[in-house]
Amino acid sequence: xxxxxxxxxxxxxxxxxxxxxxxxxxxxxxxxxxxxxxxxxxxxxxxxxxxxxxxxxxxxxxxxxxxxxxxxxxxxxxxxxxxxxxxxxxxxxxxxxxxxxxxxxxxxxxxxxxxxxxxxxxxxxxxxxxxxxxxxxxxxxxxxxxxxxxxxxxxxxxxxxxxxxxxxxxxxxxxxxxxxxxxxxxxxxxxxxxxxxxxxxxxxxxxxxxxxxxxxxxxxxxxxxxxxxxxxxxxxxxxxxxxxxxxxxxxxxxxxxxxxxxxxxxxxxxxxxxxxxxxxxxxxxxxxxxxxxxxxxxxxxxxxxxxxxxxxxxxxxxxxxxxxxxxxxxxxxxxxxxxxxxxxxxxxxxxxxxxxxxxxxxxxxxxxxxxxxxxxxxxxxxxxxxxxxxxxxxxxxxxxxxxxxxxxxxxxxxxxxxxxxxxxxxxxxxxxxxxxxxxxxxxxxxxxxxxxxxxxxxxxxxxxxxxxxxxxxxxxxxxxxxxxxxxx
Numbered sequence: 001x002x003x004x005x006x007x008x009x010x011x012x013x014x015x016x017x018x019x020x021x022x023x024x025x026x027x028x029x030x031x032x033x034x035x036x037x038x039x040x041x042x043x044x045x046x047x048x049x050x051x052x053x054x055x056x057x058x059x060x061x062x063x064x065x066x067x068x069x070x071x072x073x074x075x076x077x078x079x080x081x082x083x084x085x086x087x088x089x090x091x092x093x094x095x096x097x098x099x100x101x102x103x104x105x106x107x108x109x110x111x112x113x114x115x116x117x118x119x120x121x122x123x124x125x126x127x128x129x130x131x132x133x134x135x136x137x138x139x140x141x142x143x144x145x146x147x148x149x150x151x152x153x154x155x156x157x158x159x160x161x162x163x164x165x166x167x168x169x170x171x172x173x174x175x176x177x178x179x180x181x182x183x184x185x186x187x188x189x190x191x192x193x194x195x196x197x198x199x200x201x202x203x204x205x206x207x208x209x210x211x212x213x214x215x216x217x218x219x220x221x222x223x224x225x226x227x228x229x230x231x232x233x234x235x236x237x238x239x240x241x242x243x244x245x246x247x248x249x250x251x252x253x254x255x256x257x258x259x260x261x262x263x264x265x266x267x268x269x270x271x272x273x274x275x276x277x278x279x280x281x282x283x284x285x286x287x288x289x290x291x292x293x294x295x296x297x298x299x300x301x302x303x304x305x306x307x308x309x310x311x312x313x314x315x316x317x318x319x320x321x322x323x324x325x326x327x328x329x330x331x332x333x334x335x336x337x338x339x340x341x342x343x344x345x346x347x348x349x350x351x352x353x354x355x356x357x358x359x360x361x362x363x364x365x366x367x368x369x370x371x372x373x374x375x376x377x378x379x380x381x382x383x384x385x386x387x388x389x390x391x392x393x394x395x396x397x398x399x400x401x402x403x404x405x406x407x408x409x410x411x412x413x414x415x416x417x418x419x420x421x422x423x424x425x426x427x428x429x430x431x432x433x434x435x436x437x438x439x440x441x442x443x444x445x446x447x448x449x450x451x452x453x454x455x456x457x458x459x460x461x462x463x464x465x466x467x468x469x470x471x472x473x474x475x476x477x478x479x480x481x482x483x484x485x486x487x488x
Contacts, residue, residue: 297476
């Protein structure tokens, strides 16, 4: 379930970054036009991986999911497709010398490869597995401790197994061969104890005498690769993959070859639902969003059992509600940090406010606050916001949401672009004062905003309390769970 929530969060973040959907199909790049003018899309595919890329001597054709994927891309470009057989040893050289435009050959996405090549978003997820002889009785990875593992030359599998072994106190010996059929033959001949590569690849080599160990590890992402200079072609491919995930075309390719990805994000990031953990009362729907983009309401949980330390408890009981200064990670500015804190402290004293200070981690180690103020560490918003009159904050997404959930007026101090957006939202809702530029904080500006808050406090307080009631009634987390339950 946690994975599903993470995937939904990813969907939300992608929507924040991309408000409209554009494709390079609408604005043909020079790189794409070059392919179209040639009339041929040159694609590197495997010839020895059943279900993915396989050359059938019987039909004299390439077959498999990746072969079909190449056909779909070529069709969108309005060109024919020409296949070139690749191996782990030859595929990158074929990209480098221009013999292929695209590589679609179970090519695992890694940071190292992304540094050298333009690589698409994942079109398939797999995990490393082990093919073994049934007669050997190997049922889990630990059974292979000290045994010889066969891997293909030039793949990432050996390094992944070594890393796994180190983490689980296992050791392995390795034989590296040039192709998957060679490894299968070596397994049948008892030259190796296991043939290891991604599980979906191994399914093409299962026989009556062999089986794949249920355990797997190290999820692999397959991407379509091209020269760095052909990034625009990859951008175009990404737009196609997004469309095919959404309309189910990619899933149909999996089904055709009985492929079951190790991780499937299609259900969350497709035409089913994109779950957006924002309240409908906080933001308007983007007019470009489609019906499956769903505002669920904010996702949060109350810290019911939180107990403050005695110092904070006594401070809260000793006077009027204080101002909360909570600038989060934005208060790490070294020398300027102390000066900034000085300005806030003087402003609080001149306006007659008690204060609770969060953040300023470096400064507060040696900084002496007046008796009317106290420094605190991590305290749940659900507890602290209710005990304070107003909060001065950096307008991060979580803090901004919490001010609305728990009903406290804000003085915004945004530092970067997304925080500026949150600040604009709070001021548009009528629950915040004018903002203080996080890069140009002055004592005078702080005082001005505090006085402005005092002048309009009751109006802003009532608005945020009304919003808080509506937002809590949305039960955003419960709504998200219900949607996810419908899918799974």
